[in-house]
Amino acid sequence: MRVGIVCPYTWNVPGGVQQHVRDLAEALVGFGHHVSVITPADDDAQLPEYAVSAGRAVPVPYNGSVARLAFGFRSASRVRRWIHEGGFDVLHVHEPAAPSLGLLACWAADGPIVGTFHASYTKSRVVSVTAPILQSGLEKITGRIAVSEAARKTLVEHLGGDAVLIPNGVATERYAMADPLPGWPGRDATAGTGPHLATAPHLGTGSLPGPGPHLGTGPGEGGGVLGFLGRMDEPRKGLQVLLRAFEILARRRPGLRLLLAGPGDADDVVARVSPELRDRVAVLGMVSEADKIRAYHSVDVFVAPNLGGESFGIVLAEAMSAGAPILASDIEAFDRVLLGGRAGVLFPVGDAEALAASAAELLDDPARRKQLSAEARAAVRRYDWSAVARDVLRVYETVTLPGTTVVESGRGA
Amino acid sequence: MLPDWIYDLLFVAAVVFLVGVYVSWRATRLDRLHVRVETARAALDAALVRRAAVTLELAASRLLDPATSLVLATAAHEARTADAESREFAESDLSRALRAVVDQPDFAATLAAKPDGQAVLEELTSASAKVVYARSFYNDAVASARTARRKLLIRVLPLAGRAAWPGFFEIDDDPPRP
Numbered sequence: 001m002r003v004g005i006v007c008p009y010t011w012n013v014p015g016g017v018q019q020h021v022r023d024l025a026e027a028l029v030g031f032g033h034h035v036s037v038i039t040p041a042d043d044d045a046q047l048p049e050y051a052v053s054a055g056r057a058v059p060v061p062y063n064g065s066v067a068r069l070a071f072g073f074r075s076a077s078r079v080r081r082w083i084h085e086g087g088f089d090v091l092h093v094h095e096p097a098a099p100s101l102g103l104l105a106c107w108a109a110d111g112p113i114v115g116t117f118h119a120s121y122t123k124s125r126v127v128s129v130t131a132p133i134l135q136s137g138l139e140k141i142t143g144r145i146a147v148s149e150a151a152r153k154t155l156v157e158h159l160g161g162d163a164v165l166i167p168n169g170v171a172t173e174r175y176a177m178a179d180p181l182p183g184w185p186g187r188d189a190t191a192g193t194g195p196h197l198a199t200a201p202h203l204g205t206g207s208l209p210g211p212g213p214h215l216g217t218g219p220g221e222g223g224g225v226l227g228f229l230g231r232m233d234e235p236r237k238g239l240q241v242l243l244r245a246f247e248i249l250a251r252r253r254p255g256l257r258l259l260l261a262g263p264g265d266a267d268d269v270v271a272r273v274s275p276e277l278r279d280r281v282a283v284l285g286m287v288s289e290a291d292k293i294r295a296y297h298s299v300d301v302f303v304a305p306n307l308g309g310e311s312f313g314i315v316l317a318e319a320m321s322a323g324a325p326i327l328a329s330d331i332e333a334f335d336r337v338l339l340g341g342r343a344g345v346l347f348p349v350g351d352a353e354a355l356a357a358s359a360a361e362l363l364d365d366p367a368r369r370k371q372l373s374a375e376a377r378a379a380v381r382r383y384d385w386s387a388v389a390r391d392v393l394r395v396y397e398t399v400t401l402p403g404t405t406v407v408e409s410g411r412g413a
Numbered sequence: 414m415l416p417d418w419i420y421d422l423l424f425v426a427a428v429v430f431l432v433g434v435y436v437s438w439r440a441t442r443l444d445r446l447h448v449r450v451e452t453a454r455a456a457l458d459a460a461l462v463r464r465a466a467v468t469l470e471l472a473a474s475r476l477l478d479p480a481t482s483l484v485l486a487t488a489a490h491e492a493r494t495a496d497a498e499s500r501e502f503a504e505s506d507l508s509r510a511l512r513a514v515v516d517q518p519d520f521a522a523t524l525a526a527k528p529d530g531q532a533v534l535e536e537l538t539s540a541s542a543k544v545v546y547a548r549s550f551y552n553d554a555v556a557s558a559r560t561a562r563r564k565l566l567i568r569v570l571p572l573a574g575r576a577a578w579p580g581f582f583e584i585d586d587d588p589p590r591p
Contacts, residue, residue, distance in 0.1 A: 060484055060513035061506035064491075071480030072514065073523040099483035107479045129469060130486045133479050 001396060003028060004088035004406065006079070007039035008100035010057045010068050011047060014289070016168075017094055017118050020147070023171045024092075025050055027389035038082045038101060040070035054078045054101055062099065069100040080108040080408055088406040090114060090396045096141060097134055097159060106137035111406035112399040114392075115141040117163060120150035134159070142399040145392070164395065168314065169388030172380055175293050175321035184225060184259065184298035187324070187373070223255025224363040227299030227324070229292065229315050230306075232264030232283075238305030238329060243272055244352035245305075249359060250277050256363075261287045261295050296322035300369065301362050304328035307350055313337060317383050320344070320376035325369040327358055343379035344372060439564075440572045446558040450579045453551035457582060460547035461504060464540040465489040468511065471537060476527050481514055504544075505585040511541060515589035534591055541588035548586055555579040 007021040018039075025035045025048075035050050040057035047053060054075050057068040079101055083091070089112070096102040096115040106113060115138070144163035146152035152163050180186030226246065230237040239260070250256050258281045260269060266283040273281050287295060296302065302324035304316045308331050316337055320326060326344030328334040338344035345362060347354040362369055381387070471477065472486035488503075488510035495503035515521065515537070524530040558579045567573060 058513045058517065061509050062484055062487060064506075066509075069480065069484065071478060071484055072517045072520060073478065074517065074519060075480070076478035099480040099487075101480075103480045103483065104478055127487075127490055129472070129490045130483055133472070133482045133486060137479050 001393075001400075002034045002087060002089045002405075003036070003396065004083065004086045004091045004105075005035060005037045006091070006093045006101050006105040007037055008069070008095045008098050008102045009040065010045075011039040011041040011051060011053075012045040013068065020116075020118065020168055021094055022048075023169060023385045024389055024392060026171075027169070027385040028393070030386065031389065031393070033393075036082070036086055036088070038079060038105070040068070040075075040101060052082055054082070057100070067098070069098065071099055071104070075101060076104050076108065079104045083109045083406060084408040086406070090400050091406045092116065092392075092396070093141065095119060096138055103134075103137045106140050108409050109406050110140070110409045111404055112143075112396075112401070113141045113406070114143045114145065114395055114399060116145040116147060116166075117151045117155045118147050120148065120154045121158075143395050145395060166388060166391045166395070167383075169385035170314065170317040170321055170380060170383045172317075172321035172377075172384045175296060175318050176323070176377075178290075178293040178297045178322070180298035181259075181291065181294045186298055187300055187369075223253065223257070224300040225257045225259055225298060226359060227259045227295060227302045227319075228261070228305070229295065229302075229319070230262045230304075232260060232262050232266075232269050234264075236307050237262075238307045238350070239269070240272070241305040241307070241329075241350055241352050241355060242303050243269075245303075245355040245359065246281070247274060247277065248353065248356040250280060253360070253363070256280065257282065259295060259299055260284065261292065292318075293322060296324050299324055301325050301327050301359055303355065303359070304334060305350075305355060306331060306334070317380050320380035323373040323377050325362060325372040326376055327355065327362060329355075337379070337383075338376075339379050343375040436566070436570065436572070439566060443558075443561050443567060443572055446554070446561050447573075447576045447579075450551070450554045450558050453547070453554040454582075457544075457547040457551045460540070460543045461492070464537075464544050465493045465507065467533070467537050467540045468507065469493075471533050474529070474533060476524060476530050476533065484510055485514060501582065501584045508541075508544075508585050508587060511537070512587065512589045515591050521591035538588070538591060541586075544586050545588060548582055548584065552581050555581050 005021055005025055007018060009015050009017050011018055021037060021039070025037050028035045029050060037051040038054050039051055040055065041047055041053040042056055045053070054070055055078060057070045059066050059068050062069065083105065091105060091109050091111065092114045093102040093105050094116045095118050096106050097117070102115070106115070138159060144155070144161065145166050146155055146163040147166065147168050149165065152165055155161065155163050226242070228239060228242050230239070232239050246256070246258050260282065261284040263286050266285050269283050270278055270281060284291070284295065296319050302319040304313065304319070304326065306313070306329055313333055316326065316328060316334060320337075320343065326338060328338060328344055328346055329349040330346040331349050335341070335346060338346060345358050347358045468485050468489040472482040472489065477485070488507045492503040492507040521534060524534050561567060562573055562578070
């Protein structure tokens with residue numbers, strides 16, 4: 001199948017939609033389909049061979065924030081030419097309600113068009129003056145996909161119509177292998193052998209406790225590393241529960257360390273830990289994608305203490321892909337992803353003492369950790385991009401009729 | 414010869430009269446400044462409304478691609494419907510949206526090549542320039558009125574009446590340059 005995918009946001013700028021498009025395109029290519037992605041990109045950006053640049057995106061205020069969008073005559077004509085030359089069986093437009101390439105593609109094409117809606121917002125943004133502009137593009141979409149229940153709700157409430165739900169996938173392979181961060185022993189290093197010290201610290205946070213006296217103490221010797229990743233200032237992510245558990249555990253296990261990553265004020269988090277334990281807490285703050293993967297490989301137990309509000313838990317799925325033994329609160333979403341406790345240990349939500357007890361048990365039992373790691377890797381495969389891409393392909397097959405292709409639309413809307 | 418106290422009385426009366434004239438003159442001047450602020454404000458509002466209207470007209474003209482139309486229509490609508498508190502932000506956003514659209518390479522040439530394109534573009538340029546002028550005149554009037562009202566006499570005597578303390582209108586109104 002020849003698939004044309006339209007990405008509305010600049011390719012080389014990190015973002016959820018861009019990541020989604022990249023993973024989907026690569027999964028489809030993996031299935032042997034012909035894929036072409038058109039995307040805004042900076043002039044010097046390195047694009048993969050399946051991607052075509054539509055020129056630079058321009059920062060512009062839109063709906064109360066500044067977004068980088070591609071619009072204007074030039075972008076429009078490039079999209080039109082790409083559609084004309086592509087000969088696609090199906091056109092897959094991402095975020096078609098944003099004033100960028102997605103909307104331009106809807107405008108410029110006729111034929112089977114699939115639209116994926118990513119954004120969710122509560123404030124109404126479609127008003128009488130913009131509705132006709134949007135409708136003329138959106139009404140050409142034959143099949144609509146929403147990536148989350150929230151995105152679907154937004155679509156229903158603000159634009160009308162409905163969509164099928166196909167959640168984001170996890171590129172499990174990308175997480176499978178990585179070296180632990182410098183100064184951290186990592187799961188696979190056996191106690192006592194030299195950990196990865198050669199690399200200079202490149203994290204730039206300065207808050208990494210250097211390879212101090214605790215280094216080299218494996219989990220079995222009262223050491224070990226607990227990890228957390230997520231918004232540190234968002235109570236629902238449950239960091240406070242983990243910090244309480246760490247206070248309990250760290251006094252009994254002199255080598256135990258805590259590795260925290262995610263957006264939020266690092267000083268604020270450190271201030272919440274007892275002074276004598278602070279040198280055993282490393283707060284990385286925002287980390288790059290590569291360092292995030294390495295962080296998953298640096299911990300002995302990955303803790304997901306979320307209090308609720310998760311529909312799926314992308315972070316949990318990533319940690320599972322990295323083979324980290326999981327200790328998670330027993331909220332419904334996690335219970336489902338962890339197969340009721342088979343692919344990870346569950347503790348009662350919000351219960352710091354139970355968290356501490358389970359963590360201690362896990363840290364003392366390398367065989368159990370190994371088994372959980374394997375179970376997690378197996379369980380997360382259901383959420384792999386290949387599975388998601390298969391669902392998306394089913395949508396393509398539903399909207400395409402034999403003999404029809406995407407053609408350039410007659411001028412105008 | 415009149416008694417001395419008569420001269421004293423006449424002198425005091427003359428002084429009171431002169432002071433009265435002076436104060437009244439100052440009050441008139443202040444009032445004139447307030448009227449100038451109000452007039453300038455009305456002109457500024459008209460210029461802003463005009464700019465938003467021309468932007469909406471361009472957005473709805475089908476001369477543009479839908480993405481550009483959507484950017485412009487959203488910004489113009491926000492500017493038109495913003496409340497007093499968010500007005501300055503919304504108008505600044507409209508200025509930035511207009512620049513992002515019009516300052517794109519080839520935009521002006523492509524638009525001018527379309528029927529009516531040149532006219533709409535000129536109207537937009539003119540409306541944007543008028544916002545710059547109107548805002549400058551308004552802020553100038555506000556500055557004069559504020560200086561006048563800071564004077565001791567005006568503060569001691571309630572000469573400003575119930576007129577509100579005039580506020581500057583601070584926005585990014587840098588116009589697009591096609």
